[in-house]
Amino acid sequence: MELICPAGTPSAFREAVDAGADAVYCGFRDETNARNFPGLNFSRPELKESIGYAGKRGVQTFVALNTFMRAGSEALWYKAADDAVELGADALILADFGLMAYVAEKYPDQRLHVSVQASASNRDAIQFLVEAFGAKRVVLPRILTVQDIARLTRQIDCEVEVFAFGGLCVMAEGRCSLSSYATGKSPNMNGVCSPASHVKYRRDGDTMVSELGAYTINRFGPDEASGYPTLCKGRFEIGETHGYAFEDPVSLDVVDHIEALREAGVSALKIEGRQRGKAYVAEVVSSLKKALSAQPAERSALVARLRSMSEGQRTTSGAYDKRWR
Amino acid sequence: MTLPPALVAPVDFAPLWLIERAARTIFSSVLRAHPDLFERLGEYRQTRYLFCPLDLPLNFLVVPASKTVHVSRKTQRPVSDACIEGPLVLLLGLLEGRCDADALFFSRELSVTGDMEAMLALRNALDDSAIDLPGEIGSLAGPLAPLVAGAARYVRKRALEGRDATWN
Known part of the structure; x- marks a missing residue:
C-alpha cells in the first residue's frame, strides 16, 4: 500500500x-x-x-x-x-x-x-x-x-x-455545517474549519477556556490534554448531562x-x-x-x-x- | 525542560538594554538570512507578538515589520496582539520548527492568547524557514563562530533531548 x-x-x-x-x-x-x-x-x-x-x-x-x-x-x-x-x-x-x-x-x-x-x-x-x-x-x-x-x-x-x-472529523465529511453555523465559514466553501479569526483562548484561574465565535467550546483543567476548538470536539451541557456531544478530542x-x-x-x-x-x-x-x-x-x-x-x-x-x- | 535557577539568576541583574541589544542582533541576523519569513507572514508582519518564557523573568515583544525587539521584566506586561507562553527551550524549539506547536498545545506545555490568525501565520512561517539558531549565533562570533555554534548545538541537543523530531 x-x-x-x-x-x-x-x-x-x-x-x-x-x-x-x-x-x-x-x-x-x-x-x-x-x-x-x-x-x-x-x-x-x-x-x-x-x-x-x-x-x-x-x-x-x-x-x-x-x-x-x-x-x-x-x-x-x-x-x-x-x-x-x-x-x-x-x-x-x-x-x-x-x-x-x-x-x-x-x-x-x-x-x-x-x-x-x-x-x-x-x-x-x-x-x-x-x-x-x-x-x-x-x-x-x-x-x-x-x-x-x-x-x-x-x-x-x-x-x-x-x-x-x-x-x-464528524461523520458528515464534505457536508458538515458546524463551522458555518458558528462562524459563517466552513472547510467546504472557504477551506477553513473553525477559522483562527474566530478562535479565542483565555485563562479562568487554572482552567483554559477555548471559544469559537460566540460559543464556549471547552474548559480544560490544569492537567487535562486539550483539543482543537471545533464545535464537533466541544464539551457541552445538554439537559442533565455534561460531556462531548459529538466526539471526543x-x-x-x-x-x-x-x-x-x-x-x-x-x-x-x-x-x-x-x-x-x-x-x-x-x-x-x-x-x-x-x-x-x-x-x-x-x-x-x-x-x-x-x-x-x-x-x-x-x-x-x-x-x-x-x-x- | 525548564532553565536551571543558576542560569536564570544572572538575568535578574543584567541590564535590560544589554539583553535587548543581544536579542535584536540575533533577530536581525535571522531576518537577513530568512527573507522568505516575511513573505509567508503576509499582513501579519505588523503584528505585535509577545513571547513569555515561563522560566525567565523577561518578556520579548517582537514586531517583524519594524524589525524591533523590546525586552521587559515580568513585572510589566506590554500591550500585544498575540502572546505565546511556555518554557524557553520549547519556544526556541518552535522558532526552529523542531517541535510541533499543536502537540505542545495539546499537552498544555504552551499557551496562546490574542489574535490566533496572526499566531498561526507566525507558526507556519517559522516552520517553513529552517532557522538554525546556533548557526545564527555562531555567525555573530567572528573567528570563534565554529566554537560558539558547536557549543550552542550541544546545548540545544541536550535541552531538547527526546522532544525534537528526527527531521532533516
Whole structure:
C-alpha cells in the first residue's frame, strides 16, 4: 500500500519525501483547498520546486483542490486546476463535481482522485464519479468499517485510499455545517474549519477556556490534554448531562488494522495533517513507513510515541472497527 | 525542560538594554538570512507578538515589520496582539520548527492568547524557514563562530533531548 503524506509548507513537503512518503499531497495558498490557514500552503513557484524535488526521488505529488466552487468565482478553481496540471501534479484531489467535469474535459489524461470532501461512500456514488469523470481513486470518508471497505472495493472500478492517522472529523465529511453555523465559514466553501479569526483562548484561574465565535467550546483543567476548538470536539451541557456531544478530542490511528485494510483491497493509506508542522510530518511519516514494513506484532510499539503528538493525546480506530460510539 | 535557577539568576541583574541589544542582533541576523519569513507572514508582519518564557523573568515583544525587539521584566506586561507562553527551550524549539506547536498545545506545555490568525501565520512561517539558531549565533562570533555554534548545538541537543523530531 502507498503512504500518502501531508505537507502545508515546502519544508514539510521535503520532510515527507525524505521520511519515505510514496506521495505527498498539498494545496495552493487560497480557498481552493480545505486547509486554507494563514501562512500555510504553496505559491506556484513553491509547488513547482516541490514537484521537482519529489519527482527526482520517485515520489508523486497530489494537489488538493477540494473545496466547492463559489458561484460566480469558478475561475479561481479552474485556474488552480490549470496551474496544477501545468506544474506537473501527478493527481488532482477534487470534491466539486463541476471542477471534476472541467478537469475531465480539458485534461482527459490527468489523473483525478475523489476527495474525502466529496463524501462518496457507496458503490453508486463512486461508480458515477468513475464513469462520468474518469476518477482513478476515491478517498473514503471515515465512516466505514473495515468490512464495509472490503465489500466496497470489490464493487467499484477505482482504487481506494483511506485515512490511517491524524485528525478525525464528524461523520458528515464534505457536508458538515458546524463551522458555518458558528462562524459563517466552513472547510467546504472557504477551506477553513473553525477559522483562527474566530478562535479565542483565555485563562479562568487554572482552567483554559477555548471559544469559537460566540460559543464556549471547552474548559480544560490544569492537567487535562486539550483539543482543537471545533464545535464537533466541544464539551457541552445538554439537559442533565455534561460531556462531548459529538466526539471526543481524539485522533485516528488504524495501524492495528493495516493487514485487514490490505486484504480489503485498499491501495493507499493517508495521513491527515497539512496544518501540522514539519516535525510532526517527519515523525509520523517515518513511523508509519516503518510500521508498514514491520511485523504486525511490532507495529503498535513503533507508533506509540505518536500518541503524545495527537489531539487529546489519545487515539482511536474510529469507525473502522465499529467500537466507535 | 525548564532553565536551571543558576542560569536564570544572572538575568535578574543584567541590564535590560544589554539583553535587548543581544536579542535584536540575533533577530536581525535571522531576518537577513530568512527573507522568505516575511513573505509567508503576509499582513501579519505588523503584528505585535509577545513571547513569555515561563522560566525567565523577561518578556520579548517582537514586531517583524519594524524589525524591533523590546525586552521587559515580568513585572510589566506590554500591550500585544498575540502572546505565546511556555518554557524557553520549547519556544526556541518552535522558532526552529523542531517541535510541533499543536502537540505542545495539546499537552498544555504552551499557551496562546490574542489574535490566533496572526499566531498561526507566525507558526507556519517559522516552520517553513529552517532557522538554525546556533548557526545564527555562531555567525555573530567572528573567528570563534565554529566554537560558539558547536557549543550552542550541544546545548540545544541536550535541552531538547527526546522532544525534537528526527527531521532533516
